[in-house]
Amino acid sequence: MNMQWRTKEFGLCMALAVSILLLMVFMGSAYGIRVLVEASCYAIIALGLTIQWGYAGLFNAGIMGFVAIGGFSAMLLTFPVNQGFWSSDQASDLGQAFLKLLGAVVIVWAVVQLRRLSVPRSIRLPLLLITLAVAYLWVVNGFAPVTQAIVSQHGFIGGFGMPVWVGWLVGGILAGTVAYFIGHICLGLRSDYLAIATLGVAEIIKAFLKNSEWLTRGTLTVSPLPWPVPGAGEIGFITARALYLSVTAVLIVIIFYLLHAAYRGPWGRMMRAIRDNELSSAAMGKDVNQRRLEVFVLGCVLMGVGGAGLATFNGIFDPNGYLPLNHTFLIWVMVILGGPGNNLGTVFGAVFVYVIWVMSEPVALFILNTVSYLGNLWFAWEAPSDFASRALQARVFTIGLIITLVLRFAPKGLFPEKVQQYS
Template sequence: MNKPASAENPSRFPLRELVLCVALAAAVLGVYALMGAAYSTRMLVEAACYAILALGLTIQWGYAGQFNAGVMGFVALGGFCAMTFSVPVNEAFWASELPGELGLALLYVVGAIALVWGATRLDRLGVPKRLRTVIAILLALVLYLVVISILRGVTGEIQSRAGFIGGLGLPTGVGWVVGGALAGGVGYFIGHICLGLRSDYLAIATLGIAEIIKAFLKNSDWLTRGTATVSPLPWPTPGPGEVGFVMARAFYLAITVVMIAVIFFLLHRAYHAAWGRTIRAIRDNEVSSAAMGKDVNRRRLQIFVLGCILMGIGGAALTSFNSIFDPQGYLPLNHTFLVLVMVILGGPGNNLGTIIGAVLVYIIWIMSEPLALGLMQLLASLGEGSGWFSGADMQSRALQARVLVIGLLITLVLRFAPKGLLPEKIHHYR
C-alpha cells in the first residue's frame, strides 16, 4: 500500500503554526493598545480584504506556478462592480432618452465584433488565409472608427447632461458577487491568450493588461466619473452613523472573516482532492502530466480564473469598505506588489501561511508610518538646537518609510526563509 512518506510528518504537532498565530495575535493586541479600537479594527478589515487577494494569488502562483503581476487590474474590476451595483440610481440618466441611445451604440459594438469575428473565418469559405487576415484587419479598423465615433457622441451627452450613468441601487453583496464573476470572465479571456507564455512573459502581459483596465476605468467618465470619484459607497452592514465607528467596522470585519473561512475551507478541500493533485503535478512537470492524459491547458485556465475571481471579490470588499471608488487610487505598489510580498512571506501554496502573511505584512505596512514618524519626532527633539537633524517634512518621510521597511522585510525573508514562514507541505508517496 502506498503511504505518504513526507519529510515532515503530516500528523505532527503544528508548533510553527501555533507560534506564528500567537505572535500575530500579540502584534494585533499591541496595535490595539497603541492606536485604539477604531483605527485597529479598520486595519484588520483592510488586512482581511488583502488576505482574500493573497489567497487568489497563492493558488495561481503556489498551486500552478502562474506569476500574475496584474492583481491591481482585477482588484479594480471588483471595485468597479461594487460601485456600479450599490450606488443609487441616477434619475437624470434613466429618465432621459440616453439609455436607449447608449444601448443602441453598444449594439453597434457587438455587431462590429461579430463582423470581425466572421471575417476571421472566411478561410472556411475558400478565401486564402493571407487575404482573410488582410480583410479582417481592414474591417476591424473601419468598424472601430465608425463605432468609436458613435460611442463618443453618446457618452459625451451622458457626461454633459447626467454626469455619469450612476448605479443600480442593489444590495452591496450583489456587486461583490458580480465583481468576482467579471474578474473571472476577464481572467478567462486573458488566460486563453497569455497562459501559453513563460512565467516571465506572463508577468509582463498581466502587468500591461492591469494598466489597460485602470486606464479604461480612469478615462470612462460617463461610466465611473473618472478622476472625480464616486462616494460614498454603501456597506453591507450598518454604517458608523447607526452603530458607531468601532461596532460598524467590527460587523464588517465579521463578514470578511466568514468569507475567508469559507474560501479557506473550499481551497483546503480542493487542494487535497484529485483536482489539487493534478494542478500540482502540472506545475511540477507539465510534460509528464500531458503524457498521463491530463488536459494541461484546461487545468491551468481553471486555476487562473479561480484566482481572478477571488481577487475580484477581495477588491470589491476593499472598495466598499473604503467607501470610495477612485480609479487613480489603484496602484501597482499597493494592489500588486504588496499582495506579492504577503504571499512570499506566508508561503506560496500554503493557505494558512498566506493568511498569516497577509495580516502580518499589512500590520507592518500600516504601522511603519506612525512608528517612523514617532522616531523622527524623537530625533528632532533630541537634535533641536544642534542642527544635526532636521525635522522638516517628517510626515512625507515617514510615509516613505513604508517602502523601506517592506523592501527590508522581503530581503530578509528571501534570505532566511525563501519558501515562506509556512512552506507548502508536499507529501511524497512510496
C-alpha cells in the same frame, strides 16, 4: 519534526494576536477593527494569489487590476440608481452606442469566419485589419458624443442599486472573465509572458477606469457605497465594523474550506504535479494549459471578490487609489512571506504584513520628525519640505527588500507548504 512545526506556527499566531491586541489598545478598537477588516479583504485577495502561485506556479504581476475590477463592479452594481440619467435621452443614446459596439463585434467575427469559406490568408488578413480599424473608429465615434453628454449633464450613469452581494459576485465574475482572455493567450507560453501581460492589463484597467468618467466619475470618485450590514450611522462605528468583519470572516472561512478540500483532492494533487513536473504530468495525459487556465481564472475571481469587499468597506471607489506596482507587491509579500501554497500561512501573512504596513506609517513619521528635529538641533540642518512624503517611499524600498530577502533565505515562507507524502 511535525511537533516542532506546530509549536512554531502556534508561536507565530500568538505573536500576531498579541500585536493585534497592542494595536487595539494603542490606536483604539474602532481603528483596530478597521485594520482587521481591511486585512481580511487582503487575505481573500492573497488566497487568490496563493492558488495561482503556490498551487500552480503562475506569476500574476497585475493583481491590482483584478482588484480594481472588483471594486468597480461593487460600485456600479450597488450604487443608487441615477434617475436623472435613466429618464433622459442619453440612456437610449447609450443603448444605441452599445448596439453599434455589438454590430462591430458581429462584423469582425464574420470577417474572421471567412476562413471557413477558404478565402486565402493573403486576402483575409488585410481585410481583417481594415475592418478592425473602421469598426473601431465607428464605435469610438459612436460613444464619444454620448459619453460627453452624460458627463456634462448627469455626472455619470450611476449605479444599478442592487444588493451588495450581487456586486461582489459580479466583481469576481468580471475579474475572472478578463483573466480568462489573458490566460488563454499567455498560459501556453513561458511564464515570463504572463507576468508581462498581467502587468500591462493592470495598467490598462486602471487607465480605463480613470478616464471613463461617464462610467466611474474618474478622479472625482464615487461615494458612499452601500454596505452589506447596517452602517456606522445606525449602530455605531465599532458594531458596524465588527459586523462587516464577521461577513468577511465568514467568506474567508468558506473560501478556506473549499480551497483546502480542492487542495487535498485529486484536483489539487494534479495541480501540484503540474507545478513540480510539467513534462511528466503532460505525459500522463493532463491538459496542462487548461488546468493552469482554471487555476488562474479561479485566483482572479477571488481577487475580484476581495477587491469588491475592500471598496465597499472603504465606501469609496477611487481609480487613482489602485497603485498597480506597489500594492500588487504588497500582496506578493503577504503570500511569499506567509508561505505560498499554504492557505493558513497566506491568511497569517496577509494579516501580519498588513498590520506592519499600517503601523509603519506612524512609526516612520515619528522617526522622521525625530530625525529632522535632531538634525536641526545639532547640525542646523533644514529638512526639505516634502521630507515626509519622500520618506514614505521607504516603504516601497522595504517591500522590495523583503521580497528579495525572502526569496533568497526563506523561499518557502514562514509556514512552508506541507506536501503529503504517500509511501
